[in-house]
Amino acid sequence: MTTFCLLQISLVLLCTTKLSTLDCNILLLPHSKMIKGNLQLLDKMGQHFPQQCQNEKMHFKFPEQFLKSRQKEDAKVEIQEILQQIFYIFTKNLTLAAWDGRSLERFLNGLNQQIEHLEACLREKMENKNIYSRTRLKLKKYFQKIDNFLKDKQYSLCSWEIIRLEVRRCLQFIDKVIRRLRN
Incomplete structure (x- = not known):
């Protein structure tokens, strides 16, 4: 009887592990839909770019080369880092x-869900953080420029609108990467 119970428990654990692995392997499809939803929410958050902000445009150089990796796991780590940084920026002085x-609120909740899902899928991979440290450092520097820009502009309306456009570009690029990895 005890052996039978242990066998059942083992099968349940094996199936659960397999299902969670499968979930992480098909991760890109739900994230692509969530990115598109987040893009729509970004558009809903604000209206058109304010006329008074036209002269204050700032171009940040997104480190695109870091999302061109051929490895899905590397791209997932980079996407997770970008989403975390966006979440951090949007929880500042608004x-x-x-x-x-x-x-x-819906935008932040969506980002948080994506981050948590990616963290759960990448937990084992993240144990070897040295592999990803250089990529994460470059991404953090990019987002630090955004954070510094907001601080320098004292979190003004125009600075937030510029950042909203920049985050839109980030999410569009992530969407392209996800589509490329799915193919």
Whole structure:
């Protein structure tokens, strides 16, 4: 009887492990849909780019080469880092951003779900953090420039609108990477 129970428990654990692995292997499809949803929410958060902000545009150089890896696991780590950094930026001082609060909340919730799902899938891979440290450092430097820009502009309405456009570009690039990895 005890052996039979242990066998059943082992089968359940094996199936659960296999299902969670499969979930991580097909990870790209739900994330592609979530990225598209987040792009829509970014558009809903604010209206058109304000006319008074036209002269304040700033171009940040997104480190695109880091998302060109052929390895799905590397790309997942990089995507997870980008989403974490975006989440961090959007939890800053938003008092001057004239955005729809409900859309912003849904945007942050969507980012958080994606981050948690990627973290769960990558937990084992992340034990060897040295592999990803150089990539993460470059991405963090990029987002540090964004953070510094917001601080320098004292989190003004225009600075937030510029960052909203930049984050839109980041998410569009992630969507391209996900589509490329799916093929």
